[in-house]
Amino acid sequence: MLSSVLLIITSIYVVTALMYIIRLVKGPTIPDRVLALDALSFDLAVFLALLSIILENPILVSGVIPLVLWIHAIDIFVSKYLEAREMGE
Amino acid sequence: MNIVVLPYLLVIICSLTSTFLAYLIVKERNLVVAILLLLGQGIFHSLLYYLLMAPDLFITYIPVSVGITPLLLFLLIKKTEWREYD
């Protein structure tokens, strides 16, 4: 019962990831694409945690935190790129 | 659908998406958009390592592909391009 429920939820997360990919490819402006990447990576963070329960391998989950941290760094860098005249100021 | 089939299916989806995005990166003219597509390709590529049961490589590939490479490319574009617009 547990595995079938988790299977359905995992497939939902895969479908939403593909929808974010559509926005990433289509997005007319740069902030749109960054937004899609943001949502995609938070989606995949949940997906990784679910998958480590489905595959019964707790060690696999340890990649969630670096993914979240680096995506936030990319957010900040894109907004700095758009806003400031130089990156270091 | 059986639970055993799931990793195979996800591997197919991830490799298809990363190939799809790799072609679009080559065709893109705007450099910033190309970097953002590269980032998406990197995420799916590193997910492939996760599904092949190599969490070490996953933690190594996330900073390299998602973090440091786009960061250095952003710095370089900012250094070269804004002079042209001035």
Add this chain to the structure above:
Amino acid sequence: MIKRDVLVAFSLSLLVLSISLIIWLEGYIRIATPIISSLGESYLYYSYNPWYSNYTSFSLNVVSAIIWDYRGFDTFLETTVLMASIIAIYTLLRGFEEKVFLQPKGLSTITKTATKIVIPLIIAYALAIATHGQLTPGGGFQGGATLAVISSLIIAVYSLEFLYYMGYRSKRLVVIRGLCLIGLIIVAITPLLIGFILNTKSYIFQNMSKEDSFISMPSFLFDAPLAGSIFFYNVFELLIVFTGLTTALMLLSLRDVELKKAFEVREVYE
């Protein structure tokens, strides 16, 4: 983005799918099978095995046992690669000077506060990745790359000057990096020196005792497995990767005023 490009990319990915299906049906690719080859079985068998203490490296994580014990010299040469790129950046930007009082702007107050809250968490997690490299997936490179988030966030959110206030200068970081490389070498030749003093046989990059030499690094700290030299290698590698990446980021995000002298030098050469 033209619609034709998307269609071509989609058909290209379908082509890749069909090729991989052909290879898969031939039986070349298996994902995470329970059947392990005999070579892999021997690595799994010997990486943590207290009953055969002449062959094991006391590391629960097989990958870090392979990286730092079975092929340690290879990995040591890999860590020196990043040094070459930093030297290349230095030669391109020679003549720059780091100026402190330029009135930094930074981003908004909300972002600054959020960054301030998260930075201690990142430090703790990166140290955990590096020092538990022998127990959980991770190691020196992963910890150092996670720690490099901090310097990139500080450069973007506050400014480059905040790193100068905290005492980070690129030349100091390069010196620290060189000292850590020397530390790696010292850990590697410690068994050799002890063997020289005691007049017994010993090897460079030796971790645990072998059949013909009894010298071994500490394998347990109280009751947690320390895996001998792997722990020290991981800590030094953390510092090496962090200082290397921070130096590259700092040099590439120098302000225009600081680079004025470098441009003048280049014009003289031209």
Add this chain to the structure above:
Amino acid sequence: MSELNLVFYGIGLGLIAIGSFFEVVGAIGVLKLPSFFLRLHALTVSCIGGSILPLLGVAILAIGLEEMGSQRLFITAICLISVFIILILAPSGSHSLARAAYNSNTAPKQPLEYDALSRGVNKD
């Protein structure tokens, strides 16, 4: 299976199911809404509802899964830490993105009713 584990099962699966609903809503919003500043609302729905609730659910579910051994607490710890990090970082990231898009005029501000920032109110 003891009764306490059943409680953990129920709470965890319920949180994950609610989270997947929010995720679908957020994804439809990101796809369908007309401009960048409107899509940002959908992003916050899928961040807070779609990521934090399921991660909490996974953390609670992993406590109840006794057949995975004592290593299951690793999942709980990692999920709780990442919940805390997302809770702090996702709003600040979207805030800085919106501010940059507004100040640099890269995104169109078209469906606009009242613009407080243009009148010099709260410029920082």
